[in-house]
Amino acid sequence: MNxxxxxxxxxxxxxxxxxxxxxxxxxxxxxxxxxxxxGNDVYFLTxxxxxxxxxxxxxxxxxxxxxxxxxxxxxxxxxxxxxWNITNDDFIRTTEDRHMNxxxxxxxxxxxxxxxxKKDYSGLYCVGCEAYKTEKDLVDGKCSDHGTxxxxxxxxxxxFRLSAFQEPLEFLxxxxxxxxxxxxxxxxxxxxxxxxxxxxxxxxxxxxxxxGVPVPGDDSQxxxxxxxxxxxxxxxxGYGSTENExxxxxxxxxxxxxxxEINRFHSLLWPAMLMSxxxxxxxxxxxxxxxxxxxxxxxxxxxxxxxxxxxxxxHPLEAVRYFLAREIPFDNDGDFSEEKFxxxxxxxxxNGLGNLTNRILTMVEKYCGGVVPKTxxxxxxxxxxxxxxxxxxxxxxxxxxxxxxxxxxxxxxxAFCDHMISDRQPWxxxxxxxQNELEDLLYxxxxxxRHIALMIWPVMPETAEKIFVQLGxxxxxxxxxSLNDLRQWVELTVGNRIIKGDALFPRxx
RNA sequence: CGCGGGGUAGAGCAACCCGGCAGCUCGCGAGGCCCAUAACCUCGAGGUUCUCGGUUCAAAUCCGAGCCCCGCAACCA
Numbered sequence: 001m002n003x004x005x006x007x008x009x010x011x012x013x014x015x016x017x018x019x020x021x022x023x024x025x026x027x028x029x030x031x032x033x034x035x036x037x038x039g040n041d042v043y044f045l046t047x048x049x050x051x052x053x054x055x056x057x058x059x060x061x062x063x064x065x066x067x068x069x070x071x072x073x074x075x076x077x078x079x080x081x082x083x084w085n086i087t088n089d090d091f092i093r094t095t096e097d098r099h100m101n102x103x104x105x106x107x108x109x110x111x112x113x114x115x116x117x118k119k120d121y122s123g124l125y126c127v128g129c130e131a132y133k134t135e136k137d138l139v140d141g142k143c144s145d146h147g148t149x150x151x152x153x154x155x156x157x158x159x160f161r162l163s164a165f166q167e168p169l170e171f172l173x174x175x176x177x178x179x180x181x182x183x184x185x186x187x188x189x190x191x192x193x194x195x196x197x198x199x200x201x202x203x204x205x206x207x208x209x210x211x212g213v214p215v216p217g218d219d220s221q222x223x224x225x226x227x228x229x230x231x232x233x234x235x236x237x238g239y240g241s242t243e244n245e246x247x248x249x250x251x252x253x254x255x256x257x258x259x260x261e262i263n264r265f266h267s268l269l270w271p272a273m274l275m276s277x278x279x280x281x282x283x284x285x286x287x288x289x290x291x292x293x294x295x296x297x298x299x300x301x302x303x304x305x306x307x308x309x310x311x312x313x314x315h316p317l318e319a320v321r322y323f324l325a326r327e328i329p330f331d332n333d334g335d336f337s338e339e340k341f342x343x344x345x346x347x348x349x350x351n352g353l354g355n356l357t358n359r360i361l362t363m364v365e366k367y368c369g370g371v372v373p374k375t376x377x378x379x380x381x382x383x384x385x386x387x388x389x390x391x392x393x394x395x396x397x398x399x400x401x402x403x404x405x406x407x408x409x410x411x412x413x414x415a416f417c418d419h420m421i422s423d424r425q426p427w428x429x430x431x432x433x434x435q436n437e438l439e440d441l442l443y444x445x446x447x448x449x450r451h452i453a454l455m456i457w458p459v460m461p462e463t464a465e466k467i468f469v470q471l472g473x474x475x476x477x478x479x480x481x482s483l484n485d486l487r488q489w490v491e492l493t494v495g496n497r498i499i500k501g502d503a504l505f506p507r508x509x
Numbered sequence: 510c511g512c513g514g515g516g517u518a519g520a521g522c523a524a525c526c527c528g529g530c531a532g533c534u535c536g537c538g539a540g541g542c543c544c545a546u547a548a549c550c551u552c553g554a555g556g557u558u559c560u561c562g563g564u565u566c567a568a569a570u571c572c573g574a575g576c577c578c579c580g581c582a583a584c585c586a
Contacts, residue, residue, distance in 0.1 A: 011586065020586040054584065184514065188581055191512055225584070259586035290586070298585095327521090332514090333580085335521085343520090343535060351548055359545035366544070408534085415549095422550040427543070503546050 004040040005250040006032050007233050009258045009266075010092065013048040013073035014058040017080045018298065019336065020259070020291050022308035023324055027288055027401065028257040029086045030325055033458035034398050036087075038483045043250045045236050046081060047092035048074040052225035053204075056211040066211050070095055080308055085317060085461065092236040094213075094229055103231045104216045105240030106277060107223065111216075115161045115276035120154055121201055158203040158215060160227065165272035166197050172271060178284060180267045181401070182331035185260065185287040189267040197268065202227040230270045234279065252280040257401075263287050286401055289333040291324075306336065318460040319345050319505065325403040325459045342508050349505035352414050353452070353463075359421065360445045361470060361500045367430050372446050372472065373439035374494040382444045383489050385416055386451055391487060394455055403459065410455040417448050446471060447492045454486055463504055472496030 008028045011021050025046055032044040050070040059069035074093050081088055092099055110116050172179060173190050180186040203221040204212065212222030231239075233253055238244035258266050266285045274281050290297070293304045311320055323344050328334030364370060390413045397406035420441075429438040453467035468475050471492065478486065 009586070012584075015585090018586080022586090024586050052584075184580090188513065192582080195511090260580075261583095261585060263581080265584095288586080289580090329522095340521085340535095346546095347535060350546060355546055355548050357545095359549080361545095363544050411534095418545095418549055421544070422542075425542085425544090430544090505546080507546055507548080 002040045003250055003254075004032075004035040004042045005237075005253045006035070006042065006044050006255045006257065007253055008046040009256070009262060010047040010049040010094065010229060010232055011077055012052075012054070013050050013070055013077065014055050016073070017077055017308055019293075019306040019308050019311060020298065021077070022080060022084055022311075023291055023328060024257060024259060024288060025081060025086050025088075026084060026321060026324055027286075027330060027403070028255075029084075029088070030321075030403055030458045031255065031257070031398075031401060032087055033461065037454070037457055038395075042089075043237075043246065044088045045090050045092065045233070046077075046086070046088045047090070047232060047236065048077050048094070049225065049229040049232070050074060050093055050095045051212045051223075051228055053209050053211070056209065067095070083309060083312060083317075084321070090236055092232050094232055098238075098241065099232060099235045100213045102235035102238075102240035103213050103223065103228050106231045106234070106273075107227070108216050109277040110160070110273065113276055113278070115164065116158050116202070117161065118156055119159050119199075121157045121159075155205055157201045157205075158218075158221060159199045160202045160269075160273070161276070162197045162199050162269065162272050165275055166193075168275055169193055169197070169268060169271060172281065180263070180285045180287060182287065184331070185263055185267075185285075189263060192264065193268065197272075200224075200269070226265055226269065227273070230265065230273060233270075233282075239279075253282040255284045255286050256282050257286045257288065260287050260289060286330070288330050288401075289328070291328055292333055292335045294337045295335055315341065315345075316505075318463050319349055322349065322407075322456075322460055326407045327404070329404050330401040345505065345508055348411055350503075350507040352411060352418075353456075354503055354505040356414055356417055357449060357467060357470065357504055358500075360417075360442070360449055361498055363426055364442055364446065364498050365500060367426065367438055368442060370498055370500075372492065372494055372496045372498060373443045375440050375443040376436055377440055382417070382420065382448050385413065386448070387489075390451075390455075398458070406455075407459065410452060413448070414452060417445060417452075421445070443492075443494070446498075447489060450492050451487070454483070466501060466504060470499050470501055472498050 006028055008025050011017065028044065028046070032042050035042045048070075050073075055070065056066055059066040062069055064072075070093075074095075078091055080086075081091065094100070094103075107116065170193060173186075173193060177186065180189050202224045203215050204224060206214075206220050206222055209222060212225065213228045215221040215223055233256065234240075234247065234251060237247035237250055239247050239251070256266055256270075263285070267287075271281050291306075292298065293306060296304060298305050320341075323341050324336075326348065327340065327344060328336070364372060390409055393409040394406050397403070397409065424441055426438050426441055429435075429441070449467060450471055450473070453464040453471075457464040465475050468478060473493065473496065
């Protein structure tokens with residue numbers, strides 16, 4: 001059995017989650033569920049990043065201790081995962097001992113290998129921003145936010161020898177053209193790489209900032225948040241501890257799912273860090289886009305930030321999951337609006353899948369006494385469409401995080417079934433007493449419905465289960481089988497009594 | 510000239526690499542059907558393919574110039 005280790009980025013817990021966080025964890029969840037469906041042994045990690053200056057500042061502003069503030073915010077991300085029906089196996093917080101100890105091990109190992117060194121760093125420090133500025137950040141030599149001239153400050157920091165990994169990284173990019181996905185993001189990183197990498201400061205003096213992982217063997221410094229945060233992908237598996245079975249089994253990661261804004265850290269710095277301690281590299285950095293709202297970038301000032309917990313209070317979770325997967329392309333930005341949601345809901349879920357399910361099951365009730373009929377002939381059209389066209393496309397697109405087109409392929413098949421019903425007119429068969437022909441068609445339609453349910457399983461698990469139940473199938477028993485078995489035709493148990501339920505997705509007006 | 514993506518019916522996209530009647534989904538209009546959630550099926554309306562110029566029998570597609578959006582570069586998913 002193939003293992004598959006997938007992670008999300010760990011959101012910076014200085015603010016509440018918004019719909020973009022939900023999108024990322026949803027993408028990862030769909031992939032995790034898909035991989036389980038095709039029979040992989042999946043480990044799925046998410047969590048929160050809780051160190052650093054901004055975190056400290058946010059806590060002070062909220063009038064709370066950092067520990068308390070971090071715990072509160074982190075809990076919201078955990079709640080997001082739970083309420084969105086996310087199947088993560090673990091949730092790591094960078095303030096946990098298991099992480100901090102292991103992050104220090106990672107540092108020590110890198111230091112031992114000669115990849116961390118101490119250097120005087122002097123820079124333009126703005127007291128107001130509590131941050132270093134570059135010449136480019138300044139307007140007339142002054143900080144654009146505070147209008148003050150920054151001080152030149154000299155500080156001794158630890159540096160990571162990123163430049164030493166220039167060639168190995170180039171080799172990596174040459175060898176693995178899909179290391180960063182999609183192509184446009186790969187190109188961006190490859191370009192940056194061509195310009196050459198410089199060593200990066202990876203510590204801060206404790207005087208300025210105490211909220212971080214202490215640098216091993218140096219009381220005066222704490223780690224720079226990114227150096228600390230990135231290691232979560234290995235520390236959560238038990239790297240550096242005696243209990244490291246998960247690490248042995250699942251590392252390297254098969255996919256780090258991240259947002260486009262942190263691509264550099266994951267595609268350049270993180271692989272270099274791993275090389276510096278002689279660990280294997282992740283197979284792929286999968287970079288997704290952003291959600292815009294009514295065509296606008298989400299921002300606090302515009303006031304259009306969408307709370308993912310509110311969204312699922314107002315709409316069914318399954319429908320929201322479907323909308324995002326179907327409407328927001330992984331490799332690009334996509335738009336969310338109530339209007340688009342409603343359109344998509346009515347067209348695809350109510351009129352499409354929901355109505356098709358309903359009409360097939362009603363006919364089984366009416367014409368076959370509520371029992372799935374047996375087939376006497378093979379219906380080449382539906383079988384052929386599924387095996388030659390729909391399944392291959394679906395599988396190919398799912399593998400590439402292209403949920404938009406995987407679902408599009410599935411829904412084309414929904415339309416195909418609708419078309420077939422209109423074309424064959426089973427109601428006319430009933431009137432004409434062509435019972436064999438009628439039963440044959442309905443059998444194949446029930447079976448088609450089962451295949452559709454399988455395809456939507458990663459995105460709408462509860463709806464898929466409902467369809468299985470309505471078809472009289474035992475969900476637990478069916479999911480014990482491999483997808484290759486499940487994808488066989490004539491698998492649906494003939495003679496099952498169907499259990500027609502309420503409409504899956506009542507139309508929105 | 511820092512690097513890159515894009516401008517195609519009301520909306521969202523495809524076709525561009527490798528020129529050959531401009532296609533899909535939603536929405537809109539008309540008809541059909543009656544198994545179904547006013548659903549489903551069929552047909553139709555709607556485009557100077559950002560602008561200007563060039564190559565060609567033929568340009569959304571190739572070439573040149575320009576305009577406009579957007580991403581990365583910089584601790585926002």
